[in-house]
Amino acid sequence: MIKVGVNGYGTIGKRVADAVTAQPDMELVGVAKTRPNFEAEAAVRKGYPLYAAIPERSDAFREGGIDLAGEVEDMVMASDVVVDTTPSGIGEQNRELYRQYDTPALFQGGEDADIADVSFNARSNYDAAEDAEFVRVVSCNTTGISRVVAPLDEAFGVEKARVTLIRRGGDPGQTSRGPINDILPDPITIPSHHGPDVNTIFPDLDIDTLGVKVPATLMHLHSFNVTLESEPTAEEVKELLSDEPRLFLVPGSAGIDGTGKLKEFAMDTGRPRGDLWENCIWAESVSMEGDDLYLFQSIHQESDVIPENVDAIRAVLGRETKEDSMALTDERLGVGLESVFDGMRKRLTPYQ
């Protein structure tokens, strides 16, 4: 059993803890938190051992009636791998702690790329993480782009990718973020950081990205253009993408018109927290104009990196092949929405 500690218990951390608990080859050592808020309360109810991320604040937990299993150092010591899901910039400060206990650590995409030996996306470079001291699981958007670019490049060759990312302003719980009733080029300069970040996974890829921020909280939307080296039909592209794990082609017959209905659908299927671990690609949008491929996809910023973190735990320890790890992760989480639409598909033209 791989012993996993999770440092940080916010949007990503709580999901990683649940996902680790669901794996047959992993054991959750516990989770480290800075504050005894509603999320700490929920962790206790789930029976997750709770560690104080900031030892000086241990008293606050006790005063809140929450028993601690120890301090973050104890958790790191007891772990084979630590997943650091602290806010951007804090991971950097924690690095020395992990090094001290010779514990490999996974950081999230909010950290600078140079925090780790390797930036990671399971589909694209699983093997590169083996034996690394530190691995950085790339951000939700970079993950979403990488998952599409990898198969396209293998099957058709990518001459150039151009992606406009229409980004949610904040997560549903981030009450202090904007914009309200505005559309912001963000950043105003081009490229946004996403293109260079994708290059940490695909060093030779020619990619330009543009970022825009809008008043929404549910998911990001990518307006995706790839100039291919060959000219497949749109049907061939859909066929390729529908065979990929973690890509969900939203069938036209589903009547899903945006991120709100995607989330509603995820909740109707019983997904925990309404999570969408898959890229949600609108099948109807997949189009070829000459050698230019276009598509729209939505990316759930809170959850698409969760299966990637689970795979990275195995990858860094050299356990399992890429294919086996991804399959196991997906099976245990319940990744894959196609089956829900199987009946619908049989009754209607595929991917209308």
Add this chain to the structure above:
Amino acid sequence: MIKVGVNGYGTIGKRVADAVTAQPDMELVGVAKTRPNFEAEAAVRKGYPLYAAIPERSDAFREGGIDLAGEVEDMVMASDVVVDTTPSGIGEQNRELYRQYDTPALFQGGEDADIADVSFNARSNYDAAEDAEFVRVVSCNTTGISRVVAPLDEAFGVEKARVTLIRRGGDPGQTSRGPINDILPDPITIPSHHGPDVNTIFPDLDIDTLGVKVPATLMHLHSFNVTLESEPTAEEVKELLSDEPRLFLVPGSAGIDGTGKLKEFAMDTGRPRGDLWENCIWAESVSMEGDDLYLFQSIHQESDVIPENVDAIRAVLGRETKEDSMALTDERLGVGLESVFDGMRKRLTPYQ
């Protein structure tokens, strides 16, 4: 003096009426309206002769205490040109009325292209409108795209244009429109209607457009990519665009980060209704990556077509050259925001 009637007095109609009134060579015959609402009240206060667009509803105006100058037919009869600013689809129904009185009419971009002999953008095809029976002034977004494409194609050659339009869900007054907290591919299929619509102005242009709808009301935002036939520097592109009328390069030094501050700026300068007749192009966003040009621009959906309508009035009657009409229109409206920033520019690096 050119006698102009305005049929419809909503978002576009009221602005056209004001703009016509400001021209030295035009006289406003009046405006036709269906209902005696707050906008009718405002028209009366401005002294605009009011005509009943639907004769059967004349009583409603009288009951509301508003004097009518007559019915829409009277207005058409008295006009040299009618600007039809009725809601999409209604223009089509009005065509017979204009034909009956042999009055050339301008329609708006919401109508199908085949409503008119020619689709119009002053910068791109002013002369094509001369002697036409019906002219269609293309929509706000198509206008915004055409204004950029025309000079780029002349100066550098356009190999292909790809534009993602992040569209405001509705105008500020359209209380029944959405989305709220959502990002919608709209339409989900590619291309959106904008590309083909730009082709009504530039038949040979290779352009793909993608539409997205978001919860904002102030302006649209275009994520603009043009693969050029040559490779100018970003500075050369900025130089070209800054010399164009109706393109405003938002200087980085202005501290304008999105559509909200653009509108705030327009209001601070005393613009009527905070209108922005110009494409607002973020200077900092103008970038070249190889032969790929990228830029962000915001388009004020309520007002960018107003100077185009004024020019189309002259164009259809064969009055003035393109350059003279555009210059006169712009001078009388007050188009051109660069001067506001002249001081700022002198103190700082241009277009930072």
